[in-house]
Amino acid sequence: MLTGSLVALVTPMDVNGEIDFPTLRKLVDWHIEQGTNGIVAVGTTGESPTVDVEEHIAIVRAVVEQAAGRVPVIAGTGANSTREAIHLSNKALEVGASFGLSVVPYYNKPTQNGLYQHFKSIAENTALPTLLYNVPGRTACDLSNETALKLAELPNIVGIKDATGNLERAAELVKNAPKNFAIYSGDDASTLPFILIGGHGTISVTANIAPKAMSEMCAAAAAGNIAKARAINDTLQGVHRHLFIEANPIPVKWALEKMGKIQAGIRxxxxxxxxxxxxxxxxxxxEAGIH
Incomplete structure (x- = not known):
């Protein structure tokens, strides 16, 4: 099972909004050097809503090529069209992604049965292992724990990114999910307690600018070294909060620009x-020592 700090990687762009592939490859190398345990390419932090399908797959391909097997690559494969989500999943598999991360369909607000049938159809029509992604604050649709646990019984649904920030819900998932079902935090501010109650790691925005700290914090928490994990997390609390001062990924791309890691491009x-x-x-x- 993939554990630890998985970065929800931004998609670098030039000032005209064109994808900056050389910088993307440099970010992959930097994350691996800093101890990031896995890379999510073209998730919502990677601006998946504004890249077309060809660009989407090209980004995944570039990240897979640059990672070169050093860490797993999780491709964003979600859509509010089931057919599109299946297509993206199969294309991501073709270019070498290890997993797909499929967000709850946004805007069209399906029922719980619709959500179950959506993800079941994805699982049955692709060989790419799929992680569910529940972020009701962005999708206006909430995947209930009951539905998530029902989906966890399907062979090709292998985990969930829970971005609710609700530790009570997370504890219920940890208690009732199959043993080999991965449960990741999608909320940086609550990642530490999330891991301490049995979560397996985080898919993190903060890791974009503090990859080493997030990796070390996750490792310390998983090992039960609460003092070390808390000390690291304390330095990052302001970053966790203010990376959402405006809609993600606006703040994190600005932060990376200030660090000299990317150009000032966003779509x-x-x-x-x-x-x-x-x-x-x-x-x-x-305050976090990030420069």
Missing amino acids: LPLTRLSENAQPTLLTAMN
């Missing part, structure tokens, strides 16, 4: 971090 309808928000995030970065 509409997202825009560069507002000037009023920049000092707040910069202060949090400085």
